[in-house]
Amino acid sequence: xxxxxxxxxxxxxxxxxxxxxxxxxxxxxxxxxxxxxxxxxxxxxxxxxxxxxxxxxxxxxxxxxxxxxxxxxxxxxxxxxxxxxxxxxxxxxxxxxxxxxxxxxxxxxxxxxxxxxxxxxxxxxxxxxxxxxxxxxxxxxxxxxxxxxxxxxxxxxxxxxxxxxxxxxxxxxxxxxxxxxxxxxxxxxxxxxxxxxxxxxxxxxxxxxxxxxxxxxxxxxxxxxxxxxxxxxxxxxxxxxxxxxxxxxxxxxxxxxxxxxxxxxxxxxxxxxxxxxxxxxxxxxxxxxxxxxxxxxxxxxxxxxxxxxxxxxxxxxxxxxxxxxxxxxxxxxxxxxxxxxxxxxxxxxxxxxxxxxxxxxxxxxxxxxxxxxxxxxxxxxxxxxxxxxxxxxxxxxxxxxxxxxxxxxxxxxxxxxxxxxxxxxxxxxxxxxxxxxxxxxxxxxxxxxxxxxxxxxxxxxxxxxxxxxxxxxxxxxxxxxxxxxxxxxxxxxxxxxxxxxxxxxxxxxxxxxxxxxxxxxxxxxxxxxxxxxxxxxxxxxxxxxxxxxxxxxxxxxxxxxxxxxxxxxxxxxxxxxxxxxxxxxxxxxxxxxxxxxxxxxxxxxxxxxxxxxxxxxxxxxxxxxxxxxxxxxxxxxxxxxxxxxxxxxxxxxxxx
Amino acid sequence: xxxxxxxxxxxxxxxxxxxxxxxxxxxxxxxxxxxxxxxxxxxxxxxxxxxxxxxxxxxxxxxxxxxxxxxxxxxxxxxxxxxxxxxxxxxxxxxxxxxxxxxx
Numbered sequence: 236x237x238x239x240x241x242x243x244x245x246x247x248x249x250x251x252x253x254x255x256x257x258x259x260x261x262x263x264x265x266x267x268x269x270x271x272x273x274x275x276x277x278x279x280x281x282x283x284x285x286x287x288x289x290x291x292x293x294x295x296x297x298x299x300x301x302x303x304x305x306x307x308x309x310x311x312x313x314x315x316x317x318x319x320x321x322x323x324x325x326x327x328x329x330x331x332x333x334x335x336x337x338x339x340x341x342x343x344x345x346x347x348x349x350x351x352x353x354x355x356x357x358x359x360x361x362x363x364x365x366x367x368x369x370x371x372x373x374x375x376x377x378x379x380x381x382x383x384x385x386x387x388x389x390x391x392x393x394x395x396x397x398x399x400x401x402x403x404x405x406x407x408x409x410x411x412x413x414x415x416x417x418x419x420x421x422x423x424x425x426x427x428x429x430x431x432x433x434x435x436x437x438x439x440x441x442x443x444x445x446x447x448x449x450x451x452x453x454x455x456x457x458x459x460x461x462x463x464x465x466x467x468x469x470x471x472x473x474x475x476x477x478x479x480x481x482x483x484x485x486x487x488x489x490x491x492x493x494x495x496x497x498x499x500x501x502x503x504x505x506x507x508x509x510x511x512x513x514x515x516x517x518x519x520x521x522x523x524x525x526x527x528x529x530x531x532x533x534x535x536x537x538x539x540x541x542x543x544x545x546x547x548x549x550x551x552x553x554x555x556x557x558x559x560x561x562x563x564x565x566x567x568x569x570x571x572x573x574x575x576x577x578x579x580x581x582x583x584x585x586x587x588x589x590x591x592x593x594x595x596x597x598x599x600x601x602x603x604x605x606x607x608x609x610x611x612x613x614x615x616x617x618x619x620x621x622x623x624x625x626x627x628x629x630x631x632x633x634x635x636x637x638x639x640x641x642x643x644x645x646x647x648x649x650x651x652x653x654x655x656x657x658x659x660x661x662x663x664x665x666x667x668x669x670x671x672x673x674x675x676x677x678x679x680x681x682x683x684x685x686x687x688x689x690x691x692x693x694x695x696x697x698x699x700x701x702x703x704x705x706x707x708x709x710x711x712x713x714x715x716x717x718x719x720x721x722x723x724x725x726x727x728x729x730x731x732x733x734x735x736x737x738x739x740x741x742x743x744x745x746x747x748x749x750x751x752x753x754x755x756x757x758x759x760x761x762x763x764x765x766x767x768x769x770x771x772x773x774x775x776x777x778x779x780x781x782x783x784x785x786x787x788x789x790x791x792x793x794x795x796x797x798x799x800x801x802x803x804x805x806x807x808x809x810x811x812x813x814x815x816x817x818x819x820x821x822x823x824x825x826x827x828x829x830x831x832x833x834x835x836x837x838x839x840x841x842x843x844x845x846x847x848x849x850x851x852x853x854x855x856x857x858x859x860x861x862x863x864x865x866x867x868x869x870x871x872x873x874x875x876x877x878x879x880x881x882x883x884x885x886x887x888x889x890x891x
Numbered sequence: 892x893x894x895x896x897x898x899x900x901x902x903x904x905x906x907x908x909x910x911x912x913x914x915x916x917x918x919x920x921x922x923x924x925x926x927x928x929x930x931x932x933x934x935x936x937x938x939x940x941x942x943x944x945x946x947x948x949x950x951x952x953x954x955x956x957x958x959x960x961x962x963x964x965x966x967x968x969x970x971x972x973x974x975x976x977x978x979x980x981x982x983x984x985x986x987x988x989x990x991x992x993x994x995x
Binding site: 865867 | 914917918926987988990991992993994
């Protein structure tokens with residue numbers, strides 16, 4: 236009876252939550268041959284689901300008892316007559332009793348940082364993660380390699396939990412790199428397909444560029460603040476004077492460098508190019524990694540370091556501008572995409588831009604709020620699109636769909652909920668978080684950012700409605716055989732959809748920003764949004780949907796006419812603003828040609844080879860002179876020895 | 892001074908004489924075996940010097956060194972004579988100057 240409360244304590248349970256998926260990964264990967272043999276059963280998938288569901292339970296228990304633990308800590312302090320802590324923010328940091336690194340002032344304990352922010356993130360990761368695991372049972376049921384699939388999925392969950400729970404930037408970094416690795420493995424899951432393997436490589440390489448910034452940022456942070464532990468680090472940053480616009484102090488440098496990493500992971504301009512291609516992976520992977528969890532890691536990191544970012548005007552401005560630009564750019568590209576998953580991918584980039592906009596105007600809680608609601612409705616939309624693709628037998632082109640609502644009603648119903656949620660129709664979740672972001676932008680008097688945010692909201696509603704209408708309404712545009720094949724997905728895929736739809740409809744009522752406010756340790760901003768804002772935001776969303784309705788259902792031939800009328804602009808969107816082309820050109824001209832012409836033919840062939848060959852020629856030249864001594868006459872050698880001996884002896888005798 | 896001191900100078904003179912004979916032999920004789928024997932002669936001249944110094948100083952160091960030299964000389968004689976036999980079979984001569992293949 237004593238053991239159970241101890242086991243359920245906040246000191247131990249989070250470690251269970253963290254390491255359960257790792258255990259699942261180890262079992263699945265070590266016993267893969269045995270598990271593969273069992274063709275009919277779903278043992279591997281069920282094991283993977285069980286670890287994540289248990290991890291969710293442990294996270295939920297931890298989240299519920301976190302407040303008690305903090306109070307208990309306070310009681311202990313009172314018992315030893317220590318003064319109560321000044322800050323209302325009390326992270327709870329259980330330690331496994333083991334230091335990973337302890338060298339020359341750098342100590343990295345294997346410890347967790349538990350506070351409301353961690354709780355929100357772990358609940359999203361394990362909660363949405365469990366639903367996606369369950370969905371995968373149905374989606375991947377016929378895949379040969381599903382044991383490998385589930386082992387990667389479990390490994391991903393472990394690294395993602397480490398990322399959000401680690402108490403130190405370095406532990407976060409391990410998780411950060413680990414989820415990058417799993418992302419690479421899962422994008423290229425069908426590695427026999429060249430496009431999938433290429434997309435995996437692209438994601439990995441683009442992320443490495445961002446991670447370089449992250450590493451340098453960590454080094455600068457350690458140099459400037461003397462610690463990498465998140466709580467002392469943010470405290471140290473908060474204690475310093477704010478750095479004004481254009482001032483490049485340590486805080487600004489650290490914030491900007493870390494933001495480079497966030498740009499890579501969260502697909503912001505200019506490192507956003509990998510996310511659309513990442514749709515080559517299985518659809519549940521897109522839902523879990525490339526919509527709900529991993530890509531939000533950048534937002535999480537910025538929010539986690541909120542006291543640091545808030546101290547630098549430059550960094551905040553950069554974050555806000557990059558976020559807004561990304562949101563608008565991705566939304567415009569989404570207008571012309573025809574692949575159902577790519578529309579959702581650009582939508583994800585756009586929504587991540589929204590989150591960074593919120594961070595940039597100082598509304599970190601609102602950013603996490605949007606992250607939280609976005610995880611629900613975007614996972615729902617991706618899983619719904621997976622169900623559509625499943626029904627279409629692998630077809631992803633919306634031009635070959637249409638009129639599906641009669642054939643797959645459950646998918647359709649949940650998809651409508653997701654679409655309305657992301658469009659921002661009250662009272663669904665997206666409305667609350669988007670409204671809060673726009674309100675924060677307005678409050679901070681960033682008129683331009685606010686206007687662009689509103690425009691993006693309209694575009695979001697428009698392209699999502701376009702997606703909905705093209706897929707589910709109108710006439711079926713595929714072949715007869717495809718029409719015959721159409722079927723609703725099994726319950727194991729529909730149940731997560733329904734649960735996520737319920738979540739998308741309701742989680743907007745959770746007061747996430749209020750819950751998180753103490754974490755960020757910022758002065759309270761008066762939450763006074765003007766009364767007209769919710770109405771305006773709703774109106775804009777309705778306008779977007781009505782526009783799409785008018786263009787794609789009532790007058791389906793107009794889009795083509797508009798396209799030909801604004802051909803140049805349409806080309807730009809089709810080319811995705813030329814980022815891929817520019818990067819390709821850069822890689823070809825600068826990297827490949829530069830390596831070949833300058834580094835290989837210029838430097839390597841002349842300077843380095845010249846030095847090596849010159850050394851050889853010099854030795855050969857000297858030898859050809861010296862080898863004349865080698866006469867082959869034994870007595871000549873003896874004479875030389877004698878001469879040497881006499882000289883040496885003479886020197887020894889006469890020199891003293 | 893120990894009681895053997897009076898013998899040191901003649902012994903060193905004898906050693907010098909033997910050494911010079913060896914050197915001259917090495918340079919002037921063309922027969923490999925003679926050259927080889929002259930080398931042995933030089934070694935023994937050195938041995939003699941060692942023994943003489945050992946006696947004059949009253950220590951055993953020189954005599955110990957002599958044993959080392961004898962050992963090395965025995966080994967050298969075995970290897971050297973083997974080489975000479977092989978060379979003679981190959982060239983049908985024992986003239987030192989005919990063994991001149993080792994040149995550039």
